[in-house]
Amino acid sequence: MLKKLLLGFLAMLFLSIQFVRPAKNLSPVPGPQDITTKVAVPAEVQRVFTKACYDCHSDHTRYPWYAEVEPVGWWLGSHIDDGKRHLNFSEFGAYNAKKADRKLKQIAQEVNDGSMPLHSYTWIHRDAILTAAEIKLISDWTDAARTQIAPQTTAK
Numbered sequence: 001m002l003k004k005l006l007l008g009f010l011a012m013l014f015l016s017i018q019f020v021r022p023a024k025n026l027s028p029v030p031g032p033q034d035i036t037t038k039v040a041v042p043a044e045v046q047r048v049f050t051k052a053c054y055d056c057h058s059d060h061t062r063y064p065w066y067a068e069v070e071p072v073g074w075w076l077g078s079h080i081d082d083g084k085r086h087l088n089f090s091e092f093g094a095y096n097a098k099k100a101d102r103k104l105k106q107i108a109q110e111v112n113d114g115s116m117p118l119h120s121y122t123w124i125h126r127d128a129i130l131t132a133a134e135i136k137l138i139s140d141w142t143d144a145a146r147t148q149i150a151p152q153t154t155a156k
Helices: 002-017 043-052 072-086 097-112 132-149
Strands: none
Touching: 043 132, 097 132
């Protein structure tokens, strides 16, 4: 009897938390502070960003079906908020030259050392695994973008 009550309580709790949903990370593409307003982003670089970065580092998340099941949706929302706190391509145009330069340098470092995209992300999103050519593309692009932003700040 106690087991049935506990299972019933857990089922009611699970059902009730389905009504508490985080806000979706969706906005028009691109916004007024998008990275493309500050530096030229070639189509092939944009393609890599879209498939491997934008879900967590922009205002344009592609939500999988399981994001509709709480508490998974909460976890994803927290993960997205954390990613955007570190780097937000949708707000990159608002970064001052020094911060933008530092972020571009970090992008290259983290892609080159394999810490981005996160393994927990690529485990499910297999298309986000970067090839050696894509890593080089991003690294080369960040070097060029750093000179566009502020040539005087580009100390490698």
